[in-house]
Amino acid sequence: xxxxxxxxxxxxxxxxxxxxxxxxxxxxxxxxxxxxxxxxxxxxxxxxxxxxxxxxxxxxxxxxxxxxxxxxxxxxxxxxxxxxxxxxxxxxxxxxxxxxxxxxxxxxxxxxxxxxxxxxxxxxxxxxxxxxxxxxxxxxxxxxxxxxxxxxxxxxxxxxxxxxxxxxxxxxxxxxxxxxxxxxxxxxxx
Amino acid sequence: xxxxxxxxxxxxxxxxxxxxxxxxxxxxxxxxxxxxxxxxxxxxxxxxxxxxxxxxxxxxxxxxxxxxxxxxxxxxxxxxxxxxxxxxxxxxxxxxxxxxxxxxxxxxxxxxxxxxxxxxxxxxxxxxxxxxxxxxxxxxxxxxxxxxxxxxxxxxxxxxxxxxxxxxxxxxxxxxxxxxxxxxxxxxxx
DNA sequence: GGTTCTGGATGACAAAAGTCACATGGTGAC
DNA sequence: GTCACCATGTGACTTTTGTCATCCAGAACC
Numbered sequence: 338x339x340x341x342x343x344x345x346x347x348x349x350x351x352x353x354x355x356x357x358x359x360x361x362x363x364x365x366x367x368x369x370x371x372x373x374x375x376x377x378x379x380x381x382x383x384x385x386x387x388x389x390x391x392x393x394x395x396x397x398x399x400x401x402x403x404x405x406x407x408x409x410x411x412x413x414x415x416x417x418x419x420x421x422x423x424x425x426x427x428x429x430x431x432x433x434x435x436x437x438x439x440x441x442x443x444x445x446x447x448x449x450x451x452x453x454x455x456x457x458x459x460x461x462x463x464x465x466x467x468x469x470x471x472x473x474x475x476x477x478x479x480x481x482x483x484x485x486x487x488x489x490x491x492x493x494x495x496x497x498x499x500x501x502x503x504x505x506x507x508x509x510x511x512x513x514x515x516x517x518x519x520x521x522x523x524x525x526x527x
Numbered sequence: 528x529x530x531x532x533x534x535x536x537x538x539x540x541x542x543x544x545x546x547x548x549x550x551x552x553x554x555x556x557x558x559x560x561x562x563x564x565x566x567x568x569x570x571x572x573x574x575x576x577x578x579x580x581x582x583x584x585x586x587x588x589x590x591x592x593x594x595x596x597x598x599x600x601x602x603x604x605x606x607x608x609x610x611x612x613x614x615x616x617x618x619x620x621x622x623x624x625x626x627x628x629x630x631x632x633x634x635x636x637x638x639x640x641x642x643x644x645x646x647x648x649x650x651x652x653x654x655x656x657x658x659x660x661x662x663x664x665x666x667x668x669x670x671x672x673x674x675x676x677x678x679x680x681x682x683x684x685x686x687x688x689x690x691x692x693x694x695x696x697x698x699x700x701x702x703x704x705x706x707x708x709x710x711x712x713x714x715x716x717x
Numbered sequence: 718g719g720t721t722c723t724g725g726a727t728g729a730c731a732a733a734a735g736t737c738a739c740a741t742g743g744t745g746a747c
Numbered sequence: 748g749t750c751a752c753c754a755t756g757t758g759a760c761t762t763t764t765g766t767c768a769t770c771c772a773g774a775a776c777c
Binding site for chain 3: 755
Binding site: 658659660683684686687690691703 | 752753754755756757758763
């Protein structure tokens with residue numbers, strides 16, 4: 338519904354044309370390759386996951402297509418990863434609707450558009466302090482899995498899982514697994 | 528942005544007029560009382576919380592104003608509470624945008640509009656099994672608080688908190704606190 | 718060749734978390 | 748007036764977590 342509404346809205350602008358819509362990441366990549374649009378506007382939270390991966394794929398397959406990220410949660414880590422994936426813009430959905438069309442025009446003109454408050458947050462937060470393995474273990478514990486579950490799922494010994502979790506908890510400055518997960522999630526580190 | 532886009536979209540319909548917009552629950556209630564619209568379209572997740580409470584207040588203060596809930600997460604418990612608050616419609620944002628205007632017309636004609644899949648889920652899930660106090664304790668533990676923290680926050684002894692938590696975990700069929708929180712949240716029981 | 722880093726593992730230990738049994742008041746329903 | 752819950756509390760007990768020290772193998776780097 339949101340996508341449809343935004344598409345209709347953008348279609349009302351004289352100088353913009355919505356050439357396609359897609360419901361998930363994979364479909365977005367396929368459509369971008371087929372249509373070769375000037376710009377692709379992607380969300381991060383999508384069914385089938387990861388608008389950032391989709392962004393990277395589109396950049397690789399269709400270099401002349403600028404990629405813009407429009408997302409609900411302005412997490413510093415998301416911004417960082419989006420930029421690394423070659424995105425030209427990073428906007429959050431709580432800015433006014435009029436800004437969207439304006440941002441698209443600026444991107445088409447070659448500018449990069451980044452929510453200023455978010456840019457500051459991303460710079461002050463610093464990079465993801467978690468090692469890849471710590472990230473895996475923390476990510477595997479989001480929905481209440483026990484140490485044993487995580488160990489089985491990741492083919493590690495329980496002791497190792499405990500160690501990684503302990504390290505992750507310290508690094509993010511949390512007091513236990515749950516706080517660590519919340520905190521890492523809110524920074525976009527998972 | 529989403530609100531603005533939907534408002535513009537609805538404004539394009541010949542027979543509908545958007546008379547106001549509000550950014551949070553309190554403002555929505557105040558505006559509804561001032562403007563006395565035919566229908567109010569509310570989200571549940573709002574800054575300042577709880578579109579369902581706002582719905583109930585609007586129903587009480589402006590009885591001729593129908594209240595519709597449009598939300599991202601179609602949780603059975605949300606639907607139940609929305610209906611108890613006197614809502615005339617409960618829609619989820621992943622239905623097509625065209626349906627929204629149609630739903631508004633049906634509500635204005637006196638019908639109740641409910642997402643059918645969600646209605647089934649709400650009926651099969653049954654009512655919230657948690658006692659109010661169990662709900663409080665579980666809700667207080669969402670972001671990683673320890674038993675001691677919760678006890679202090681709710682002015683209970685640690686043993687009592689443990690007992691409530693244990694009961695809640697059993698009732699929702701979870702294996703630990705985190706699973707219980709996730710599960711209760713996904714049902715809309717918190 | 719030595720140093721350092723990372724991924725992985727073990728064992729020990731303390732601190733939480735979770736379970737159980739049981740006790741006491743209060744509130745409604747029948 | 749009894750019965751069934753609820754909210755609240757205690758104490759004992761087991762299981763899970765989280766922390767720490769220490770170890771080993773491979774890769775990278777100088």
